[in-house]
Amino acid sequence: MSGDAVSWFDKARRWWPGPGRRALPAAVLLLALAVLDVTVPLELARPEAVVVLDVTQSMDVADVPLDGRTVSRLALARAALHDALGRLPCGSRIGLGLFTEHRSVLLLTPLEVCEHLRELREALARIDGRMAWSGNSEVAKGLNSALRLARALPEQPALVFVTDGHEAPPLNPRYRPPLDTESGREAGWLLGVGGLQLSPIPRSDPQGRPLGFWNASEVLQVEPFSRGRGGSVEGERMVEEAGPAPPDLGATPGREHLSALREPYLRRLSQEAGLRYARLQSASQLLSLLQDPAHARRQRERVSLRPWLALAALALLVARHLGPFRRPAGRHGRSR
Incomplete structure (x- = not known):
C-alpha cells in the first residue's frame, strides 16, 4: 500500500x-x-372514523373464532376494535356508535386514541345487546342512518359499519329504503361478521339473561307486504301485485329464526352506499382497515x-x- x-x-x-x-x-x-x-414538522395521514356496531340479537350468535375459541359476532367485533385502539398511531381519532331497530346512534364523537384510550375502551366494553330497544333489525335503514351521522360531524370521518346483514323483519325488495349517499365519495367500510352456516339466534331478557333460542313460530318469516293487508270487506286480505322477480336480499323464508352472514346482500349495500366491503375474520384485521390511506385525514404534526x-x-x-x-x-x- x-x-x-x-x-x-x-x-x-x-x-x-x-x-x-x-x-x-x-x-x-x-x-x-x-x-x-x-422535533421536526411532518404532514402525516392519520385515521379518523366512526365505528358503528350492530347490537341486534343475531349478533349474539356464537359462530366465529377468536383466539382458539368460538365467540359471538359482537364479541369478535369488540375484540377487534379493542385491539386496534391500542395499536393505532397517536393522532388517530375514533368515534363509537351502535345500530339497533332502524337507527344508528352516536355514543362518542371521534376522540384522539392516545389521549382518550381508556375512555374509548371503557365505552366499547359496555356496548352489548342490552342497549337494543327493539327486536327489529332493519340493516339498510340503520346503515343509512349511520352514513348521515358520519356526514354531519365537522370532519366528516369515515364510517365503519359492522353487521351480519340479517334483516328482521325480512325486507321486501320493491320497498327497499333509498340510501342517502354522496356521489363520487367513498365513505368507508361495511364489514360483515358471522359464519356462513345457519345457526339459531339466542334470546335474552332486557337485562341480558339468556332465554334459550328463537323458534320459527316466534319470528316473522316473510316480509309484511307478502302477508297482505286488510281490505274493505271484513276478513278480506289484500296482497301486493306480483311484479318482476326482485333481486335476492338473502332472506330465508321458513328459516328466519336462524342466522348466517348475508354476504351477497352486504356487498350489494356497500356498492350502493359508496363503501368498501370486507369480511371481519380476526381481531388484527380491523387495524389495517382503519389505516387505509383512502380514509385517512392528513395533518401537520411535530414528530419527536x-x-x-x-x-x-x-x-x-x-x-x-x-x-x-x-x-x-x-x-x-x-x-x-
Whole structure:
C-alpha cells in the first residue's frame, strides 16, 4: 500500500463515527439533542372514523373464532376494535356508535386514541345487546342512518359499519329504503361478521339473561307486504301485485329464526352506499382497515426525534467499546 493511501485511510478512521475518537463526542451530542426533545414538522395521514356496531340479537350468535375459541359476532367485533385502539398511531381519532331497530346512534364523537384510550375502551366494553330497544333489525335503514351521522360531524370521518346483514323483519325488495349517499365519495367500510352456516339466534331478557333460542313460530318469516293487508270487506286480505322477480336480499323464508352472514346482500349495500366491503375474520384485521390511506385525514404534526437520537447514540457507544471491531495499532506500515 502506498504512503498516500495509508495517510488517507488513517484520516478516514479518525473521522468515521464508529469505534474511533469521534464516537464518544458524537454520542454525547446525540444524547443532548434527545434530552432537548428535538422535533421536526411532518404532514402525516392519520385515521379518523366512526365505528358503528350492530347490537341486534343475531349478533349474539356464537359462530366465529377468536383466539382458539368460538365467540359471538359482537364479541369478535369488540375484540377487534379493542385491539386496534391500542395499536393505532397517536393522532388517530375514533368515534363509537351502535345500530339497533332502524337507527344508528352516536355514543362518542371521534376522540384522539392516545389521549382518550381508556375512555374509548371503557365505552366499547359496555356496548352489548342490552342497549337494543327493539327486536327489529332493519340493516339498510340503520346503515343509512349511520352514513348521515358520519356526514354531519365537522370532519366528516369515515364510517365503519359492522353487521351480519340479517334483516328482521325480512325486507321486501320493491320497498327497499333509498340510501342517502354522496356521489363520487367513498365513505368507508361495511364489514360483515358471522359464519356462513345457519345457526339459531339466542334470546335474552332486557337485562341480558339468556332465554334459550328463537323458534320459527316466534319470528316473522316473510316480509309484511307478502302477508297482505286488510281490505274493505271484513276478513278480506289484500296482497301486493306480483311484479318482476326482485333481486335476492338473502332472506330465508321458513328459516328466519336462524342466522348466517348475508354476504351477497352486504356487498350489494356497500356498492350502493359508496363503501368498501370486507369480511371481519380476526381481531388484527380491523387495524389495517382503519389505516387505509383512502380514509385517512392528513395533518401537520411535530414528530419527536428523541427515540432515534437515543438509539443512534447507543449504537455509537456500543461500537466504540466493541473490541473485535478495533483494528490493532501498528498493523499498517508503509510499503516500499
